[in-house]
Amino acid sequence: xxxxVILTEDITFAKQRERELKAIADISQSLRAAQVRSDMLPxxxxxxxxxxxxxxxxxxxxxxxxxxxxxxxxxxxxSGVNHLHxxxxxxxxxxxxxxxxxxxxxxxxxxxxxTFSDLLDGDxxxxxxxxxxxxxxxxxLAIGRSTVFSTEDIKILKAIAQTGAN
Numbered sequence: 001x002x003x004x005v006i007l008t009e010d011i012t013f014a015k016q017r018e019r020e021l022k023a024i025a026d027i028s029q030s031l032r033a034a035q036v037r038s039d040m041l042p043x044x045x046x047x048x049x050x051x052x053x054x055x056x057x058x059x060x061x062x063x064x065x066x067x068x069x070x071x072x073x074x075x076x077x078x079s080g081v082n083h084l085h086x087x088x089x090x091x092x093x094x095x096x097x098x099x100x101x102x103x104x105x106x107x108x109x110x111x112x113x114x115t116f117s118d119l120l121d122g123d124x125x126x127x128x129x130x131x132x133x134x135x136x137x138x139x140x141l142a143i144g145r146s147t148v149f150s151t152e153d154i155k156i157l158k159a160i161a162q163t164g165a166n
Contacts, residue, residue, distance in 0.1 A: 052143055055146075057141070058071050068087060069087075078121070092114050092128070093140050100132060101130070102130075104154065125145055127143050
């Protein structure tokens with residue numbers, strides 16, 4: 001019985017690792033076509049949506065020191081927050097970018113730090129991770145869908161964010 005459990009865990013880990021590597025390979029391949037940063041943002045969002053079966057995603061840019069956070073690009077049902085400017089003291093992104101922490105919620109409407117939830121049309125389950133270049137956080141990559149995110153989904157999101165930021 002213990003051999004069956006170990007074999008099942010090995011297969012599950014291998015499938016997860018394969019999924020993660022595929023996401024990294026796909027985004028790396030797609031980003032090769034980007035000439036400038038503005039070309040990269042939609043590529044990153046398209047790849048993360050495809051890899052994690054999401055309908056909504058966004059990239060928020062700011063810095064660890066605080067200040068204003070700008071949602072540079074939002075797609076899907078979150079497109080209503082595209083180019084939204086947020087003060088650093090009234091949004092969830094300060095808790096992601098500053099301490100470089102991941103964020104997940106089953107329903108963004110119940111989190112008072114998300115001051116723009118009325119602009120998010122559906123896809124209320126959300127996850128976000130920092131975008132960092134050379135150990136310095138420059139923003140956050142956030143995704144949304146109608147179903148909750150697993151630990152494996154967050155690992156893939158982190159891998160895409162790391163590849164996309166560098």
